[in-house]
Amino acid sequence: MVVRIGVIGTGAIGREHIRRISERLKGARVVAVNDVDRQQAQAVVETLGLEARIHDDGNALIASSEVDAVIVSSWGPTHEAFVLAAIAAGKPVFCEKPLAVTAQGCRQIVDAEMAAGRKLVQVGFMRRFDFAYRQLKQVLDSGDLGEALILNCAHRNPEAPGFSGDMALTDSCVHEFDVLRWLLDNDDYVSAQVITPRRTRLSEAELQDPHVILLRTRNGVHISIESFVNCRYGYDIQCQVVCEMGTASLPEPASVPVRHEARLSREVLTNWKDRFLTAFDVEFQEWIDATAAGEMHGPSAWDGYVVAVTSDACVKAKHSGRIEPIELPERPAFYRS
Numbered sequence: 001m002v003v004r005i006g007v008i009g010t011g012a013i014g015r016e017h018i019r020r021i022s023e024r025l026k027g028a029r030v031v032a033v034n035d036v037d038r039q040q041a042q043a044v045v046e047t048l049g050l051e052a053r054i055h056d057d058g059n060a061l062i063a064s065s066e067v068d069a070v071i072v073s074s075w076g077p078t079h080e081a082f083v084l085a086a087i088a089a090g091k092p093v094f095c096e097k098p099l100a101v102t103a104q105g106c107r108q109i110v111d112a113e114m115a116a117g118r119k120l121v122q123v124g125f126m127r128r129f130d131f132a133y134r135q136l137k138q139v140l141d142s143g144d145l146g147e148a149l150i151l152n153c154a155h156r157n158p159e160a161p162g163f164s165g166d167m168a169l170t171d172s173c174v175h176e177f178d179v180l181r182w183l184l185d186n187d188d189y190v191s192a193q194v195i196t197p198r199r200t201r202l203s204e205a206e207l208q209d210p211h212v213i214l215l216r217t218r219n220g221v222h223i224s225i226e227s228f229v230n231c232r233y234g235y236d237i238q239c240q241v242v243c244e245m246g247t248a249s250l251p252e253p254a255s256v257p258v259r260h261e262a263r264l265s266r267e268v269l270t271n272w273k274d275r276f277l278t279a280f281d282v283e284f285q286e287w288i289d290a291t292a293a294g295e296m297h298g299p300s301a302w303d304g305y306v307v308a309v310t311s312d313a314c315v316k317a318k319h320s321g322r323i324e325p326i327e328l329p330e331r332p333a334f335y336r337s
């Protein structure tokens with residue numbers, strides 16, 4: 001079976017997903033696209049030489065009998081409605097982060113999916129599909145180092161055009177909120193503290209940058225996440241796990257060491273597309289294969305809900321200056337399989 005995919009949102013990442021499905025992955029074809037900027041959607045179809053229908057409305061794409069599964073890569077605030085529509089249509093849906101811009105919106109999606117009786121929603125937390133993070137998880141799962149005690153992480157962007165308010169927490173660090181919980185086998189977070197160090201003079205307007213987020217898990221693991229979205233030097237993702245009998249860290253991305261004029265240097269990546277290029281391909285190939293088999297194995301709507309609750313608690317902690325609780329209901333059995 002070739003999965004016939006409709007894509008809502010043909011912007012920066014949407015067109016990357018369309019390209020990867022059309023040019024590199026197997027078992028699926030993009031047969032429909034939609035974007036409020038119809039000209040842009042048309043340009044993507046023409047540039048990639050697709051035989052795809054351009055819908056004037058995302059809901060019409062979802063309802064189309066030509067579409068088996070949906071990718072939502074439009075702006076974050078539009079995700080909730082499209083995901084709910086896909087669930088109502090009984091169609092598997094891959095939703096780029098965030099699942100919804102509020103925890104309540106994510107909870108509505110969880111409730112709708114449970115009522116539908118079938119896991120249809122996967123959320124675009126691609127770090128779980130990154131080779132380096134998977135290697136790190138293998139080391140932790142082996143038990144050779146004992147239990148994890150402390151995680152030291154950094155999420156650094158060279159720049160963040162258009163970032164405002166609390167986006168470092170709600171748009172960037174959502175990836176850590178998901179992948180660290182996955183590394184720790186769903187050891188849920190119980191509290192958040194956000195520290196606002198001296199601001200870099202290189203960030204836009206009044207944007208607080210960097211931030212340090214401190215999370216504590218139910219099992220007592222202490223997590224520190226540095227978010228620095230205007231670090232200038234490159235795109236740098238760090239994660240070190242300190243365990244009872246040793247430590248394990250994400251390896252530096254491969255690059256050629258150059259010795260020249262009494263210097264030893266290596267390239268640093270400059271954007272998330274390059275750092276996670278392969279992870280995105282693995283994420284989508286696994287999603288296509290699972291969808292063809294009528295299954296869903298990736299980050300679920302519940303995972304998207306947990307991230308939203310965590311993100312909200314971090315924003316509250318930033319503005320209150322206090323340690324704030326992260327209160328989550330028990331994970332439903334529906335999401336335990």
Ligand code: NAD
Pocket residue numbers: 008009010011012013014034035036037040058073074075076078096097098124125126171272
């Ligand atoms: P973008 O602005 O480049 O593209 C979004 C597209 O959605 C635009 O073309 C816009 O016209 C379209 N759109 C907006 N509202 C729409 C609607 N109601 N119906 C149809 N189309 C609509 O943004 P982007 O950088 O591609 O980000 C899109 C989503 O992907 C965001 O949620 C973002 O957080 C996420 N994203 C994820 C990653 C990742 O690492 N997984 C990286 C970048 C962006």
Ligand code: ISE
Pocket residue numbers: 157171172173175272
């Ligand atoms: C962007 O939206 C992403 O999701 C990237 O993965 C992240 O590194 C970046 O900070 C976000 O702005």
